[in-house]
Amino acid sequence: MEHKKKSVYLDNNATTPADPRVIEKMLPYFHETSANPSSIHGAGRRARDAVEEAREKLSRLVHCRTDETYFTSGGTESDNMGIKGAAFAQSERTKIITSAIEHHAVLTTCDYMKKHGYEIVKAPVDEYGIVDLNFLSRAVDDKTLLVSIMHANNEVGTIEPLKDIGEIAHRHGAIFHSDAVQTVGKIPIDMDALQVDMLSLSGHKFYGPKGVGALVVRRGTRFDPLHHGGHHERNKRAGTENVPGIVGLGAACEISMTEMNTEEKSIRELRDSLWIGINKEIGEVQLNGHPENRLAGTLNISVKYIEGESMLLNLDMHGIYASSGSACTSGSLEASHVLLAMGVPHDLAHGSLRFSMGRFNTKRDIDHVIEVFPGIVKKLRAISPLCKN
Amino acid sequence: MEHKKKSVYLDNNATTPADPRVIEKMLPYFHETSANPSSIHGAGRRARDAVEEAREKLSRLVHCRTDETYFTSGGTESDNMGIKGAAFAQSERTKIITSAIEHHAVLTTCDYMKKHGYEIVKAPVDEYGIVDLNFLSRAVDDKTLLVSIMHANNEVGTIEPLKDIGEIAHRHGAIFHSDAVQTVGKIPIDMDALQVDMLSLSGHKFYGPKGVGALVVRRGTRFDPLHHGGHHERNKRAGTENVPGIVGLGAACEISMTEMNTEEKSIRELRDSLWIGINKEIGEVQLNGHPENRLAGTLNISVKYIEGESMLLNLDMHGIYASSGSACTSGSLEASHVLLAMGVPHDLAHGSLRFSMGRFNTKRDIDHVIEVFPGIVKKLRAISPLCKN
Amino acid sequence: MQYSEKVMDHFMNPRNVGEIENADGIGTCGNPVCGDLMTFYLRIEPRIEDPNKACISEIRFKTFGCGAAIAVASMASEMVKGKTLSEVTAMSRDDVANELDGLPPIKMHCSNIGVQAIQEAVKDYLKKIGRDDLAGKIKGCPDKKH
Amino acid sequence: MQYSEKVMDHFMNPRNVGEIENADGIGTCGNPVCGDLMTFYLRIEPRIEDPNKACISEIRFKTFGCGAAIAVASMASEMVKGKTLSEVTAMSRDDVANELDGLPPIKMHCSNIGVQAIQEAVKDYLKKIGRDDLAGKIKGCPDKKH
Numbered sequence A, B: 001m002e003h004k005k006k007s008v009y010l011d012n013n014a015t016t017p018a019d020p021r022v023i024e025k026m027l028p029y030f031h032e033t034s035a036n037p038s039s040i041h042g043a044g045r046r047a048r049d050a051v052e053e054a055r056e057k058l059s060r061l062v063h064c065r066t067d068e069t070y071f072t073s074g075g076t077e078s079d080n081m082g083i084k085g086a087a088f089a090q091s092e093r094t095k096i097i098t099s100a101i102e103h104h105a106v107l108t109t110c111d112y113m114k115k116h117g118y119e120i121v122k123a124p125v126d127e128y129g130i131v132d133l134n135f136l137s138r139a140v141d142d143k144t145l146l147v148s149i150m151h152a153n154n155e156v157g158t159i160e161p162l163k164d165i166g167e168i169a170h171r172h173g174a175i176f177h178s179d180a181v182q183t184v185g186k187i188p189i190d191m192d193a194l195q196v197d198m199l200s201l202s203g204h205k206f207y208g209p210k211g212v213g214a215l216v217v218r219r220g221t222r223f224d225p226l227h228h229g230g231h232h233e234r235n236k237r238a239g240t241e242n243v244p245g246i247v248g249l250g251a252a253c254e255i256s257m258t259e260m261n262t263e264e265k266s267i268r269e270l271r272d273s274l275w276i277g278i279n280k281e282i283g284e285v286q287l288n289g290h291p292e293n294r295l296a297g298t299l300n301i302s303v304k305y306i307e308g309e310s311m312l313l314n315l316d317m318h319g320i321y322a323s324s325g326s327a328c329t330s331g332s333l334e335a336s337h338v339l340l341a342m343g344v345p346h347d348l349a350h351g352s353l354r355f356s357m358g359r360f361n362t363k364r365d366i367d368h369v370i371e372v373f374p375g376i377v378k379k380l381r382a383i384s385p386l387c388k389n
Numbered sequence C, D: 001m002q003y004s005e006k007v008m009d010h011f012m013n014p015r016n017v018g019e020i021e022n023a024d025g026i027g028t029c030g031n032p033v034c035g036d037l038m039t040f041y042l043r044i045e046p047r048i049e050d051p052n053k054a055c056i057s058e059i060r061f062k063t064f065g066c067g068a069a070i071a072v073a074s075m076a077s078e079m080v081k082g083k084t085l086s087e088v089t090a091m092s093r094d095d096v097a098n099e100l101d102g103l104p105p106i107k108m109h110c111s112n113i114g115v116q117a118i119q120e121a122v123k124d125y126l127k128k129i130g131r132d133d134l135a136g137k138i139k140g141c142p143d144k145k146h
């Protein structure tokens, strides 16, 4: 979202602008109704009520009980809290299984667990980014404490078969954690049906505020806290509740509940028309991710012979905001670990571009990209030594 | 802060209402200028600039370098990150020294470290809540990795002699961490002068938003991250930056910088007039905390023969919002560990009440309390079996 | 932690507050160290042949304690007025809590202290009339310090 | 990560893009696997008695790479035009980065590749004119794969 005229924000997988309706709901809790929900006075009780109302909205969205929700500061904290918490709450099992295409919040946490003596196994994925279930079946055993596989990948949008994975995990009594940061609020989630024991989510990925998220943990799943301190969140997550943030998260859940279906359809239409337009205007482009089974708003492509950042910067000059690989890694030099795990060659991985559409995009945004993007590709290909025409 | 007429918020140590000027600064970053600061496009760069500007304001307030600041989700996370981070980043030293009157964010974290094999020593305090420096001098040794002593206590407001404590810690090469959640923005802080290596702070305690805080770590002090994931905050604190929250924290820092001195004086006047008024109207009341060396806004008293919660609830019926002991423990049955550590007898600890004044209080608020409170005490003493008159 | 309306009503307007001079039975439970202390004073309609059938004709109390403690004392005093001693002896903390439309879990012990203090007063009465046999059967306050 | 205005200018409007037919020297450095590849084409004013004093009269380049890579190639091409071969050989990555008003630390390697690719082209020229002795003294591209 941008001041300049004609700016087009197509980086909704990195973060979504908060919905104005969400902001409106949060506003009173900054000043007028500001209090600590732990305080027993009237102002405190109103803050407590607001937190609990948001909790109900969240639990309706992901189909869980209210006492299974724990508010956090975002997806990364939720991932850390779930993985470390599950591991440190027990001592018999020592193996953690994850995938090669997880977000860094999961992968780096697993690296850390490895230093603490846990065995980490990363399941491979196929060319579309779907986790190898046969591999998982063989890898999960009675030493496995946790299987952590994301619900949908943030770079390519591919949606994983959680139900099947959950069954494999539970066959051996392992806990199944899923990083659902990219799916909550975008596609229906039913913890029971998906067989998920722990679910991470983040407000700013579905039009809620930044700095707030949740870990949902099904009853009976043991875990240690990550933040120690006061008695907040049933002794599992200490720290004064971020009341406006939690209220905003709740409001985002409520809006998603009612608008998810129609929104999914219209976003998918935008995305498909962008892909069709690009394909028509530009040769030698490939789609990354599963052709059908992926998030409606995600379009990840590789443009042959040219590099991603140079496309991004050119788009940026036209007020078009996209991303090349994960937002979190765009400051790095390495090609996306997700694309490489899917078998995309290095040069095409370097030449990848992610357009991610959201609630506030319009057909005009797409038209603008289709107008501008082919010229950029042409210009960059003209100076590319790999391009021989 | 409250809708009802004549409500009087005197629980500013539990949380402060965000300053309207802070909220105004935050607002654009929820939607219009929403982006992920890790994104390289124009919107991302504007978000990045906003974060770095806030960092500068923070570092001016506590006198540190910008690259010594790490934004977190609040005071509790900062305490956890500092204590666990310092301990886990090394393996030679095994002793942590703290005080008996720390916030639960520190004490519970220390309990957790104890389970991990660290030796925890809690320094006692005198009747005013000042940490025993002689004890500290004897306790700190070459096995001591960390000394963690708060800057000011949240319940009684007593301010600790950080400089002396820092010198004792450094004599043996220990790291000095201070939970300054109650002082940042209220009294001047100079990390160097105070000899502090790690400093925790929280936005919502000085008119910034909830859900954002910081750990300030002086260069050369090693620590491990608490949240693993992306490359945010120089690889030390992963998670998409809470841009509006960080902007709000920065704005709160800026306001405090310029208004701290005059504000401190006017708040102190309010507090002293409240204490004088109570003393005049009610017999057998005692002041808890240091008579001079304490936060300007904190008035903690014990009212003989009656219990704290019953006073609170009666005050609440009159729209007066105060607290009994720490907000975080008011749901517990135990008398304040702070008052007990100061040698306050159990019954007086149960009969304690904290009025904490802040930026938005007026003389009328104080007058209202002085009008209402004596009647409440009279009524409760009339039904107390301890009161023999 | 949220109190029911009934708790708040009894807390703000406690019934039967006070003492009874030359009470027939006096019972105390709790301890200011723990933050709760209740004393009940009973006037009892004697029934020499079967003291367990004697009725409580008047009751007063004093309480040091939290909102729940005051409300429990008030509600319990209302509940036992006119009851026989055996009825009072059979009362449980849940009876009082239910009558108050519930109490927060961490406040249930207040309800306990209330019931035990009244039973302590009954015990006191029975001892005073020389019926230590009957008094011995009443639990009362566990250690006089709750 | 923020680029300077100069970087953005050279990136958006790169100078000397293209190829030179029958170039006197051609040099490549980088690798698409690493995300950066540059090829420079040189036209050189010969100076038979002392080839190190020969001047670069024309330069063209092609680049696959990030914004910094393109800007570096463009800026480097401007910088070496008219320079003698020994001056070009003495150039360092910092010279180009400074001329661009700095580069983000993680992009400094682009500057390296740029300088090395040009030096590779110089080397190529020296070899072509049979001066392997001089060519051998030029570092050029470390492993032809940066």
Ligand SMILES: Cc1ncc(COP(=O)(O)O)c(C=O)c1O
Pocket: A013, A014, A073, A074, A075, A076, A077, A079, A103, A105, A150, A152, A153, A154, A179, A181, A182, A202, A203, A204, A213, A328, B238, B239, B240, B241
């Ligand atoms: C799949 C996935 N997991 C985790 C995260 C981390 O969430 P946050 O940045 O809110 O900590 C993100 C986004 O950054 C994500 O896309």
Ligand SMILES: Cc1ncc(COP(=O)(O)O)c(C=O)c1O
Pocket: A238, A239, A240, A241, B013, B014, B073, B074, B075, B076, B077, B079, B103, B105, B150, B152, B153, B154, B179, B181, B182, B202, B203, B204, B213, B328
């Ligand atoms: C002294 C002190 N330390 C730490 C904290 C914890 O801060 P937060 O609630 O922002 O996590 C508080 C307040 O709750 C406090 O008063």
